Amino acid sequence: MKTVYLAIGLLILHVSARCVTIPDLLSPDKKIRVHIEAGNGLSYAVSYEGQPLLTPSHIGLEISDLPVNWSVRGVSTRAVQANILSPVPEKRRQIPDHYNELTIRFRQPISLIFRVYDDGVAYRFVTHIKDSITVNQETAQFNFPQPHKMYYPEVVKRENVDSFHTSFEELYQLKPMDSLTAANLCFSPLLVAPANGPRVLITESDLEDYPGMFLTGTGGAALRGKFAPYPLQEGVTEGEFPQLIVTARAPFLASTNGTRAFPWRVLVIAATDKELPANDLVYRLAAPSRLQDVSWIKPGKGTDEWIIGINLFNVPFKTGVNTSTYKYYIDFAKRFGFNRIMMDAGWSDYKDLFKINPAINMDEIAAYAKAKGISLSMWTLAMTLDRQLEPALAQFNKWGVDFIMTDFMDRDDQKTVNFYHRIAAACARHQLMIMFHGAFKPAGFNRTWPNAVTREGVLGSEYNIWSNKVTPEHDLLLPFIRMVSGPMDYEPGIMDNATEKTFRPIGDKVMSMGTRCHQGAMFVVYDSPIQLFSGNPSQGLLEPAYMELLGSIPTVWDTTVIADARLGDYIVTARKSGTDWYIGAMTDWSPRTLEIPLHFLEPGSYTLTRCGDGVNADRYPSDYRIDTLTVNRDSTLTIRMAPGGGYLARLQKR
Template sequence: MKKLLITFLLFASFVANAQATREVSSPNGAIRLVAQLGDQLRYSVYFNNEIIVSPSEIDMVLTDGRKLSDGLARPQFTERNVSETIISPVPEKRIRIPDRYKELKITLRNAFTVIFRVYDDGVAYRIATSLPGEITVRSETAAFRFPANHPVYFPEVVPPTNMDIYHTGFEEPYTIRPLENISSKNLFFSPVLVAPKEAPKIGITESDLEDYPGMFLTGNAEKALFGNFAPYPAEETETKELYSTRYVSKRANFLAKTKGTRAFPWRVLIIAAQDKDLPANDLVYRLASPSRVADVSWVKPGKATDEWIITSNIFNVPFKSGINTATYKYYIDFAKRFGFERIMMDAGWSDNNDLFKINPDIDMDEIVAYAKSKGVGISMWTLALTLDKQLEPALKQFSKWGVDFVMTDFINRDDQKAVQFFYKIAEACARHKIMLMFHGAFKPAGFNRTFPHAVAREAVLGSEYNMWSAKATPEHNVLLAFIRMLGGPLDYEPGMLNNATPKGFHPMPENVMSLTTRTQQLAMFVVYESPIQFFAGNPSQGLKEPGFMELLGSIPTVWDTTRILDARLGDYVVTARKKGSDWFIGALNDSTARELSIPLDFLPAGQFNATICEDGVNADRYPADYRISEAVLTSRDRLTIRLAPGGGYMVRLRR
């Protein structure tokens, strides 16, 4: 009998260990995560006790054969509750960020750990290791399984003609397709959005990406998505062209060589009970590593001009326009006139492949002196490959010129070596107190918290696409607020002043049109987040409309707080942002005319002087038609927002 009892207890212990389960709920109790350790580690997620993420596998395999799932017996569980406030030094959404979550840490006996965090607006997990020396990661399993065949909004990679599929500019329109219609042939980058008709919507992305490849996603014709990662670059080749790049010509059979003791990127699921919960979500920022820049007092956000999209095609001037000294002085005068903090000197100011071979039509000393006399800053575009080769001497020269902001472009990768490049450049720019923006780059993934001077990234199909395509549609523009902004601030470069209907639109370099109304272009400066906002329109046209430009020039680029007043995925979004005692409200619309009624009950007591810019009565046929008016409003009032197809709305509320 004793022998039978001992056998039974041993069997019961084995079953308990083989099927260990732990639950952790969000602070408000609405979201519940269940972690189950059996033959594999799986997690599932419930919202109001309804399953929204089915049991999904987590694993990591090293090249020496060790793997996370081999250590699931007899795990150690620890939990903690956290309630803190993050103060953002460069607040693209809000200064004070509540950071409240419950954490479950599962420590395995084979030196792997998995950490889960459950927030009121999402869940996240990351793998950590505590191994000596260096390790090589062969593969990672990151599964996202769902209980039904939900629609998914995803930006699919278009395979390049002369490189492998992991090379992309991270600039694609959104495809909408049910989960079961997504196969392993479809590769896409995050953020993506799983959009059930009834259940909460779920954004999938990552945070705190360091010394490791970024996460693409793919499917397998199931109700699931799976992480997919660019293998390590075994060989790289440099192209020799106008915009030279370094591409991967041979891949290794592993993902990363890295420190044995470290934490890997967070896998993030943003959970939104309502559509309007998505655009203001900052979970990715909260999960990122804190700032590594001790003093950020030199980081000065603001607006800038950019001449590249219109190819410096200004008019009504007594000189030949182009990439030359006179044109840049004209841009400096324009920036001064309308309160822009700086101008951009985009591609062409130097040889793209040699930053010290300056365009002979440019006198940098004269431009620098003129900008300084006007109190306008100068920022410079660089090619990433060239900046990498000339980094320290280039940054020293920029500092001598008084340049406080640089853009670097055409990385077009997110494998481990590419990710390391971002850290190298950010650390160097911090030493020289120069702000930074990456183009031809993947989403920020919280990088802007770790390096507050790295204010934003492109990673978006924006205004430049109007030069050669009709992809920047009103529907696309609206979706960006719900999906792309989950990954961090973006550089769309709005402000196009030549506006067209779909019938009248033509992709046209030099005289670039937008597929939106003029007012939507204005509202983008409020709805889209970037501490450095570029005005990409034609300044010569802007000078003819000073009232419009003065209103645009008054819009801040960092904010005390943000509220989404109304939103419907892919249809429209209405965003309110506060700076000091002023409020700014911006609305973007898809291609269907609509009227919204928005209460102002979020305002404090008292009167506000409102300057309103709205679609003109003929904006459906002539999209550059707009109307600016003045009103006095209080918290008891409602805004009636009439939106033309592709339309917008913007109001500034001042005491």
């Protein structure tokens, strides 16, 4: 549901006019100003409270057989005060959508729309051409007054494929902008962090039938958009998880409908660090939901066995990808309030979803799960799912599966982007939720397809198996950068916790850097309407109080408050569900004590159940303490965190 109040002003410019002055566009609070120039070229500049954020930056769209002509025919403006009701609220249920908009109609059949919000700027092209078109190139420049430092994830080129193949899972590097050249290909979102002035996060929204935007450097104070050309020919990789790769690309970006809107180019503007994690501008810009009925979408928590290698203990059966193991996971989920389990890679042949692992009796597992009130979730290989799509989804329905994952796309060219929409639509027809792994950022996809509840595109827990990349510092960048573009499947909850000194990447005995409470806090801090617990259930059964607290945490929220935060250092997130509040806090390798006023609470008293770092968590990070106290909105919460530490609390209205 969306209620809209419009104030519209229209300025008609005579066709004979040779020089047109386009009015500046201001944010509702008048802090952000956008200045646009059109004529021989097309550019825009952005300022915040009079301070230049972007200097004149060229933009454009090159379409075959359409001469470039940015002469203006007309300009219209409107002010919008709307409210979006999110059916799957990863941050908040009611989303205010207030902005000022300017639309420029050019003499050629193209329009340009700018929107300015109190927290950002976005623009998009719209074409009005009857026939299909070929987009040869898009110009998207981001020119800054000086080469600020920036946090960016750079593509690491793989052997035997071009640089547009990536799983979108890299660490964030912090370097001055002028250290990047055209040879550095980065994927969005990335964050420009001036020494003084607002943070500027660059990303996109409403990506459909078009390639995603990468960014390159220029050796100066500017970034340039770069897009994967259309794939003309594809091959298939060898190995355990085969996937499609591009062997030849076209000299154009996309062949598409001539009457359409193109993706939004988005600048999220945050005066303070704490404004970033709860920002939902990308969601607001996305196309509205295409689903009439969303009652069957059931967010919640599940288990995943893949990261720990199903290395269970204290069980009377041989563990592995087999019926007994999955029944054990079902019992565990039921015991601690989870509503599903994931059957990850190995339940079937990767290349044939109907060739079931002989150690698995799917009918028995499905019946057992149904009797316990636990849903099943299934992993699939993208190539296989696409080939067997309709019969596979029908079979999932018969088994009582309500959520699937598909994996190993590792691209965002036009053909791959269209795959996402096609798969989400098919899953919706079968009332299945979907998660994409080996995936680019959501870019608002979760608004258009609410059944696409989360996705990867994040360097998360699985990297603990084979690397030392997943540090508390990395964990404390994700809420401020990657999470701004949409929910992310990090898969927290590892229960073997290590210091920086004692950590080792060991398959089948996977540990995480930082404390147990650092892992637990992620269930509150990180947006994901389906959270997958990646810890070892056998360990969890030995710690029922901890698991019961973890099991109580919702995955969708009425509202979100960032109580305190500093980019890359720490965060304190408070979220409300019903009458209860939950607090998650995380720190980097620096120990911290934070004083958090609870003024966001409603009047009345609350029972606070807290899980904090134990007194020895600096040396033994699995050390924690759970206790309770009574608080109200006049209370101040003292949060003490060990190096790499965390804090988790539930506040129940008395």
